[in-house]
Amino acid sequence: MSYVTRNQPDGTPTWIDLRVPDLDRALAFYGALFGWEYDSKAAGGSGAAGGRDLGTVCLLHGKPVAAITQAPTTGSGSGWTMYFATADCDGAARRVTKAGGSLIEPPTDIGGLVGDLGRAAVAVDPVGARFGLWEGRAHLGCEIVNEPDSLVRNDLVTPDPGPARDFYTAVFAYTLDLNETLPDLDFTFLRRRDGHEIGGIFGFPAAPSSAWATTFEVADTDAVVHRAVAAGGTADAPEDTPYGRSATVTDPFGVEFSVIARP
Known part of the structure; x- marks a missing residue:
């Protein structure tokens, strides 16, 4: 799937x-x-999902693919936050705490100039990884x-993968x-009830903390690495993997993410 035209099934990474x-940077x-x-107007200005609006919406071919928002410091929720789709944000939030x-x-209605965008929450799992919940309304996510320059x-x-597997199931x-x-x-695929793979849990004893790693598809990993360094970030050397040519990129604020050019 490349273009999303309706709310994703529950448990699908959707936003x-x-x-x-430094928003401008x-x-x-x-x-x-x-x-x-x-487009900051589409979401109603600054902020973030879980606050009052989406923030500055990032567009690819005119369609939303992410949002970036101003925060007081990098430490106040630094890193890309991934939101799971849910038809009932409040019910999913209760399952999270249970x-x-x-x-x-906690679950909050998210508004903007286009009206009722959705309802969101931000949570931490038992191993310390942050994630979000998104109940889409006017904003699907x-x-x-799954195409170049998108999630x-x-x-x-x-x-500590054991408690994580128990929690997300x-x-x-x-x-x-x-x-x-x-x-x-130590890698376990996570699949929805319909069998669709939504991601996985990688048990890595040397990891300093637990986090959901975000990967963007690109057309040319080497070119993206070059652009990242030229724009003020850093990047590891690209590597060929069974799934494609990938690299780890760090933005000017120390936020890590991956890019991959799939075969």
Whole structure:
């Protein structure tokens, strides 16, 4: 799927946002990297999902693919936050706390100049990884995915994968599958009830903390790495993997994410 025209099924990664201490610098960086254009009016101004509005909406081919918002410091929720689709944000939030997670921002209606955008919450799972919940109304979430310069994947990297697997299966009723392509890694696929893979949990003992890793698809990994460095970020050398050519990029605020050019 590339174009999204309706709310995604429950448990599907559906939206991402980023909070930064310097909005203008962030917009310049990600614009240089992905060719995004921006629309702050569509969401009603500054802010973030879980606050009062979406923030500055990032557009690809005129469609929303992410949001970036001003935050007092990088530490106030730094990093890309991924939001799971839900038809009932309040019910999902209750399942989060029942399963051992906690709410950073309770369910809140999100508005903008176009009206009732949706309802959102931000939570932390039992291993310390932050994520969001998004009940789409006027705003579906990412309307382009799985194509160059848009979101393609989210995986949880954690030193403690057991409690994470228990938590997400309890909240979203995922089924679990081992990754037979990379048998030496502790990697578990997460699948919706219909069998669709939504991401995975990577058990990595050396990880300093738990976090949902965001991956963007690109047409040319090497070119994106070059643009990232030229725009003030840093990047690791691209590597070929069974899934494509990938690299880890760090933006000017220290936020890490991955890019991949799939075969």
